[in-house]
Amino acid sequence: MPVHLIKSNNQFQNSIQQGLAITIGILAILLSLANLTLGQYPLMVLEWMLAACCFFVYRQIKINKFTYIQSLLVPYLTVVAIIFGTLVSKLVNGLFIWTFIVPTIFYLLFGQRHGFWATLVIGVIQVINILNKENVALYNSDIVAINFACAYFAIWLVSRTYEINRSKSQQALQQLAMKDSLTGAYNRLALKKFFEEQSVQSKELTLVLIDIDYFKAINDDYGHEAGDHLLTEFTHLLQKKAGESQVFRLGGEEFCLLLPLNAEQAVTLTNDVRQHMLQAEFLYKKDSFHFTFSAGIAAYKDNRNLSDLLADADKKLYRAKRDGRNQVID
Numbered sequence: 001m002p003v004h005l006i007k008s009n010n011q012f013q014n015s016i017q018q019g020l021a022i023t024i025g026i027l028a029i030l031l032s033l034a035n036l037t038l039g040q041y042p043l044m045v046l047e048w049m050l051a052a053c054c055f056f057v058y059r060q061i062k063i064n065k066f067t068y069i070q071s072l073l074v075p076y077l078t079v080v081a082i083i084f085g086t087l088v089s090k091l092v093n094g095l096f097i098w099t100f101i102v103p104t105i106f107y108l109l110f111g112q113r114h115g116f117w118a119t120l121v122i123g124v125i126q127v128i129n130i131l132n133k134e135n136v137a138l139y140n141s142d143i144v145a146i147n148f149a150c151a152y153f154a155i156w157l158v159s160r161t162y163e164i165n166r167s168k169s170q171q172a173l174q175q176l177a178m179k180d181s182l183t184g185a186y187n188r189l190a191l192k193k194f195f196e197e198q199s200v201q202s203k204e205l206t207l208v209l210i211d212i213d214y215f216k217a218i219n220d221d222y223g224h225e226a227g228d229h230l231l232t233e234f235t236h237l238l239q240k241k242a243g244e245s246q247v248f249r250l251g252g253e254e255f256c257l258l259l260p261l262n263a264e265q266a267v268t269l270t271n272d273v274r275q276h277m278l279q280a281e282f283l284y285k286k287d288s289f290h291f292t293f294s295a296g297i298a299a300y301k302d303n304r305n306l307s308d309l310l311a312d313a314d315k316k317l318y319r320a321k322r323d324g325r326n327q328v329i330d
């Protein structure tokens with residue numbers, strides 16, 4: 001799975017922003033032409049501005065320079081156009097109907113909290129807006145306002161329920177995609193993602209590659225189930241010592257720690273775990289086990305990518321194995 005698929009909500013929200021920018025942009029141009037013929041010039045100018053904004057936002061997303069402030073442009077300018085349109089046009093024109101897009105757009109783009117407040121405030125403004133409109137034949141503004149409020153509330157509920165479930169499912173899927181099913185440790189895909197983030201954020205970063213010594217013998221002598229159990233217990237120990245989000249299982253009996261420490265501190269921590277292992281007794285059914293591990297350490301420096309770091313740590317791990325195992329090499 002490519003690492004970008006497990007990126008945060010931003011990816012999802014940017015694709016909605018792009019779709020919204022195209023749709024609203026085209027509609028704004030068409031409606032501005034209609035308003036030109038109807039002589040609604042202020043609304044027409046607003047729609048031109050909206051169309052220009054849509055074009056700008058679409059381009060910013062394309063070139064990966066889309067900021068949070070820019071993400072507010074299209075939705076809020078659309079809302080200004082809807083509120084202004086409702087204010088200046090007659091009730092029979094039904095411009096207020098556009099308000100129904102508000103809950104869906106705001107929940108999808110900005111999540112639950114922002115979605116809730118924007119939907120509430122805009123809904124209240126529009127109810128007041130409609131109540132203040134003149135009654136015309138067949139259109140009683142009080143009744144229109146009540147119907148509007150009920151329909152708006154129903155769409156709000158649906159949007160809210162959808163967004164709550166969507167964000168829960170997304171979180172669950174991210175966890176599934178990033179965790180090793182046997183041990184519960186993070187996997188190689190998560191390592192790529194965490195490395196991308198931490199190589200930018202952390203001042204110091206060190207990778208420790210760990211391989212259990214003579215693990216094949218445990219499988220051969222006690223069975224695969226015992227081996228599985230030990231891998232899980234070992235993961236818990238590493239997580240306890242280094243922190244849950246620092247431990248990754250790369251495959252088989254090979255693990256990796258990504259530590260926000262310098263090389264010297266990483267060596268101390270890894271040796272601390274190694275010493276602990278010398279006394280630790282792992283139990284499975286009636287058997288008790290002692291085992292050791294070897295480790296290679298590589299510190300992150302400018303422009304080194306994850307593959308460079310893994311290759312460097314792997315060379316040192318190989319030396320640790322060759323020189324007798326149960327040791328950490330920096």
Ligand SMILES: Nc1nc2c(ncn2[C@@H]2O[C@H](COP(=O)(O)OP(=O)(O)OP(=O)(O)O)[C@@H](O)[C@H]2O)c(=O)[nH]1
Nearest residue numbers: 211212213214215216217219224225227228252253
């Ligand atoms: N139980 C269990 N065993 C695994 C798993 N993945 C890989 N293995 C076993 O891990 C063992 C790794 O053995 P080797 O690569 O020969 O290494 P080793 O015996 O640990 O020896 P050194 O690394 O040289 O110290 C193999 O027997 C694999 O079958 C797993 O998920 N569960």
